[in-house]
Amino acid sequence: MKILVVYHSQYGHVETMAKAVAEGVSEVSGAELVLRRVREFPEYVKHVEQEKGAAYQAYQSQQTDPECTVEDLRDAEGVLFGSPTRYGNMTAQMKALIDSTAQLWSNGQMEGKPAGVFTSTATTHGGQETTLLTMMVPLLHLGMLIVGVPYSLPEMNHTEARGGTPYGASTIAGPKGELHPTPGDLAIAKAQGKRVAEVAVALRSKK
């Protein structure tokens, strides 16, 4: 059973979280991991290729992960979507992927599939919850079953300046992207990937 982890990441934070989510998926017997990146806007690619900065390095390193297609979404039995925040919402690139699912929506092909969302913000209160909650809206229209993160996970109960929400895994990148996902952030991301895959396996056994 294919479990898709699809991420958009311009500086590598969500990419790192996606790798932890993927690790969790891979631990589940019967789950086959499919790791994909979201297609970048051509204008952005042109810009980072000229700048040759940190975003270019991140872009280059992600080229080994194939671009996500509508077929990847159709063929997956569970999906985890990772996007950095843009003014408290997912990125336009991730939204463009989700908006390309009209055919899947009209045929009900995403219905009943478990879905999880994860994110990154620059600052502590930069909109993790709003990003995660608004990412869920189109997924509910598609008929997907939202899977969050339970507080029984020890890493969830903290008051530190790091991520981890019941709506999905998260991390704080820092205003200049200088921070990295903490061990706690990664543990939550891994647990979320595992949970979505476990739900997908359990749902299939009931069919």
Ligand SMILES: Cc1cc2nc3c(=O)[nH]c(=O)nc-3n(C[C@H](O)[C@H](O)[C@H](O)COP(=O)(O)O)c2cc1C
């Ligand atoms: C146009 C734009 C809007 C952003 N809006 C927010 C925001 O509302 N809150 C916040 O904390 N960070 C914001 N950021 C920072 C990004 O969320 C941050 O760069 C990202 O989480 C890093 O993840 P990545 O390394 O995976 O790209 C914004 C960045 C851009 C370019």
